[in-house]
Amino acid sequence: MSDNVGLSTPRGSGTSGYVQRNLAHARPRDMAAPYPRDLDSLRHRQRQPDQGLLEHDRKREVEVKVFELRDKLEDEGIDEEVIDTRCDELRKKLLAEMEKNHRRGGASTSKNLKMHQVHELADAKIKESERLRQALKISRDYEEGSHWRKQEERVKKASERDAAAPAPAPAAAPASESRDRERERERERDRERDGGRDRERDRDDRS
Numbered sequence: 686m687s688d689n690v691g692l693s694t695p696r697g698s699g700t701s702g703y704v705q706r707n708l709a710h711a712r713p714r715d716m717a718a719p720y721p722r723d724l725d726s727l728r729h730r731q732r733q734p735d736q737g738l739l740e741h742d743r744k745r746e747v748e749v750k751v752f753e754l755r756d757k758l759e760d761e762g763i764d765e766e767v768i769d770t771r772c773d774e775l776r777k778k779l780l781a782e783m784e785k786n787h788r789r790g791g792a793s794t795s796k797n798l799k800m801h802q803v804h805e806l807a808d809a810k811i812k813e814s815e816r817l818r819q820a821l822k823i824s825r826d827y828e829e830g831s832h833w834r835k836q837e838e839r840v841k842k843a844s845e846r847d848a849a850a851p852a853p854a855p856a857a858a859p860a861s862e863s864r865d866r867e868r869e870r871e872r873e874r875d876r877e878r879d880g881g882r883d884r885e886r887d888r889d890d891r892s
Contacts, residue, residue: 734804747779
């Protein structure tokens with residue numbers, strides 16, 4: 686028996702007394718649906734880096750270079766005051782370059798970064814996406830799927846416009862058809878006149 690769990694003794698149970706978890710047990714869910722109902726929460730959100738940590742890492746790189754210079758000058762046996770002066774000059778120069786490069790948006794890439802540098806990788810990814818957006822001339826307020834939504838709206842407006850438009854008038858008959866009809870009417874009139882003359886002749890013959 687371990688921590689008041691299981692049998693007090695395995696004797697007579699036919700088991701070793703080892704207690705293990707029931708893998709077939711399904712725990713009740715807290716939510717009725719196993720998925721979020723808010724569709725906005727399913728959209729991809731790019732990870733935002735911690736600017737404080739990025740600033741700390743940049744300053745740390747500057748101090749590493751300053752320390753390397755100090756170590757080199759101390760090995761050469763230069764006075765402490767001269768070492769401090771040259772280290773301060775190098776620190777100011779590197780900090781100015783760092784600030785200038787940061788304002789300009791620096792060409793940070795993820796090629797030389799390690800897997801554990803998550804904030805640097807996120808910052809490099811954001812800058813890469815910004816360069817791609819500018820190259821493709823995509824607006825900042827672009828929403829995913831907005832192109833298809835606009836296309837559906839255009840199709841819907843076109844169908845509504847066609848439904849509201851009056852029905853087109855029947856097309857006029859071609860000139861050749863109208864001439865043929867006129868000739869048929871003249872033939873009908875000629876046959877009627879001939880039939881009337883024949884009836885008059887029959888009456889005269891009988892009389």
